Amino acid sequence: MDRRSGKLKAFGSYHPTVLMIYFLSILLIAAFLSNPVLQTEALLGGILFCATLQRRGDGLRDLGFYLPLFLMVAVTNPIFSHNGVTPLFFLNGNPVTLEAVFYGIALAVTVIGVLLWCKCYSRIMTEDKFLYLFGRAAPKLSLTLSMALRFIPVFLRQSRRVSRAQKAMGLYAGKSIPDRVKNRLRVMTAMISWSLEHAMETSASMKARGYGNKGRTNFSLFRFRASDGALLAVLLLLLAVSAVGAAVGVTAFSYYPKVSVIPLSPDALTVYAAFGILSLLPSIIEGKEAVVWRFYRSRI
Amino acid sequence: MKKNILAVCGIALILAILINGTQVQSVSEYYLTHIDDLTPESERVTISIRCDAIFPHYDELDPALRSEEFLPPDGVILPPTEYRLREGDTVFDILNRAVRQNHIQMEFQGAEESPFGSVYIKGIHYLYEFSCGPLSGWVYRVDGAFPHYGCSRYTLRDGQVIEWLYTCDLGQDAGAKWIGGREN
């Protein structure tokens, strides 16, 4: 099996609903909370998860993108934001402050954390998972989408064939613009007839298999297993602790006008721990899988 | 793709810096402002900065600012102070001179970036627009009236009285009559 898809197995094999809730909560918390501990946790979780999803070479190449981006965001903020009690120097009569520099760094951590999580999202939430979630909300639409995804490649292939056949007959095969436009138009009209023909045969095949009956169900390969339930419960618990903690203000932190002290009350520590586990959850699951595999392999 | 994003961001950043200019001053240079001495025959104006309008809206204030360090107990950031009026001085010039002399933090948006074609005061003494509710910000009054244009376009005359006031509801708590728009 391909190394990459093999690695996807552990976390990506959970039920799409669970995965979607997970990604939404991580992204929301990471994007809107401004507590350096939580921001760093989100970034670390993102880095680790990304690392398990791709080969080492890709990771190095990514560094070439994220590092300059980090610097750029970190530098940009103090140039445009002048709040803060500790001016370092003045730029065109506006202060460049230490607080703004800190905030820039924190912003960069958030931005890159969110980008990494989005990358993991696109790797894990593949088209079929998305369609499945979508299909539960709007079954008709999802069948239409599935049919469109089927039709598009067939249509493109056929239109390429038609235009090649026309070219090989020497019809409007010239390079001049009127010739090309004319050729396009001819191929398009032929493709309209072809599409109608194709659609008629497809609809015959649908009718022959009872399409149009009342009470159509929606089948999918995904099933909600006990392990999905367990993961969902853990996930919701961690999410609740983090969200409630953040909402009540135990982890309140501000950069302006003065960088405040990082809250270290027992409540705040609980929130840190909860969110830390939440953001490391995929990496933990992948890591466990890898260890189990190595164990099994060593016994063979 | 990624390289393009980086390049575009980088170019935008460099352009922004170039447009803003790059006059760099150290902290001591900035605050080392020459203040003209007042003489009996010189023209003069009075300026004060107050934020007492916050007190009725204290629960809306950004929690990070809820300390005496940032919110003086009497709401006075600068008591009425007289400055010598130079030829062509605007409200902004006087404010700039006053905050520099008194080491008061101030952030503004230059006239060329602001949509009003005038300097826009974003924050004084760490109190920023929107720091105390969505309708909050800085407004100014000259001789008790609210001018309808920006502070760097208001040229002062001898003996005028400038008041910078922090408002929590678009200036109505300070007695202004206009509706909508953010002016100072």
Place this chain on the structure above:
Amino acid sequence: MALLQVEDLSFRYPNGAQNALDHIDLQVERGEFMVLCGPSGCGKTTLLRLLKQELAPAGERSGQIFYEGAPQSRLHNAGAIGFVQQNPESQIVTDKVWHELAFGLENMGVPTEVIRRRVGEMASFFGIQGWFRQKTDTLSGGQKQLLNLAAVMVMQPNLLILDEPTVQLDPIAAADFISTLQKLNRELGLTILLAEHRLEEVLPIADRVLLMKNGSVQLCETPRKIGAALKANDPMLFALPCAVRLWRELGAADDCPLTVREGRDFLVRHDPKPAAAPPEAPYRHEEEATISLSNVWFRYEKELPDILRGSSLTVFRKEVFCILGGNGAGKTTLLHVIAGLDKAYRGKIKIGGKPLENYKGSALYRQNLAFLPQDPQTVFVKDTVRADLSEILEVMELPRFEREEKIKRIAEKLGITRLLDRHPYDLSGGEQQSCALAKVLLSEPKILLLDEPTKGLDAGAKRSLQKLLRELKTDGITVLLVTHDLEFAAETADRCGLFFDGEILSADPPQKFFAENSFYTTAANRIARGLWKNAVTCEQVLACCKASEML
């Protein structure tokens, strides 16, 4: 009680001049494997579609159809009768294999857990598990048709109707498909009604053969009796397997042989004389080489493997050259490269003695080279065949009054005069093929490239194509064609070449070519090869038998 009973069924299309079906009576027993054959346009498709009420065409009809003793209209379960159409591509509805399998059951409102089990069961039975999660677009033609069959079978039908399901498939995929049908019939007792023109593979496994002609039942017999039941000079004779034809022509009294093995036993019983072997026909060719390739290399993209790996080929004027070879070997690509549609990255190609790259613009395609792609539909872009034909003459700058005359002449030559005012898409596969050929011939080519010209043709259409190619040859045209059809190549070609691993391995006259192969050869040759190695067509074997009788 018969599973399906048709009583005096007649049908006429809304603006048809005559009945498409005329007083049909038919009984299909439970567990029977019935093959429906007949020349194209004889009403096979109309009959099959009427049997599946969801697909019944609109028109005037009389007579009765009973399913399990009850009138057809009382059947409300769409899954009870499965229907597979010709075109594998257009029957697939969704983008994923698993979804396609589940589609019918979803329509029936079957709960997810049941669907999961039935789909799993079907995928295992059909050997689909390897590509269960793939996109339907990535499948081969054979896999697609197998998927269509499985997607129908998952609904657990009692009767399976198939309308020429192997027409678009290559011979290996077609044989696989037919053996799957046999398995369904033998192991599950499924009743099958199959319209098919590949009788060589189907006759040995069928219980009964229904032969249709002009909308009525010509005969309905067991396969062994079909040979005797046909009248002399019935065009369907040419569609029969070689063994049946030998048996019939030799007028034998014993059981009719159906397979190659039975055919060989029959031949041995018939006292053959090795001395009757046909003489080796001498190979002559013109001096002028019209197509010449030397050491041609091609690949689609830099990272992809080579499709052509140093192919070399010389085709002489007035020659019919057949390129044979397995599926996906790159035969079509070879034609594309010769037709200038794809560019070789190494090697020399000369058309009419002139390097291919020296032809500028459309010069290559004017009075020089014509290419007929595999799917004749891609040739048409207008609403009528006539408009399509006249378009090519317009491009050739022929004056208007000459165009009509030319169209008339080519239409007569190809026998398509009655089709001129029809929409190209409404024609049958064979008719489309003829009209497409007319269109490319109007550019007055000296070289004709044909890609799988026999695909979807019935025996009669194949014979007309063969006759036409011979005529074109006497007109001085060089024909290079790619085909899977060994019988057609043996009967038509001056030389045959085997395309394998990116090059043309051997190029010999058909007698020598097939005599030296032992697996990849015609059925006639396989029957006779122990006796007469050189006999490769059914006619040749027959001639040998007759010569034996003389000796």
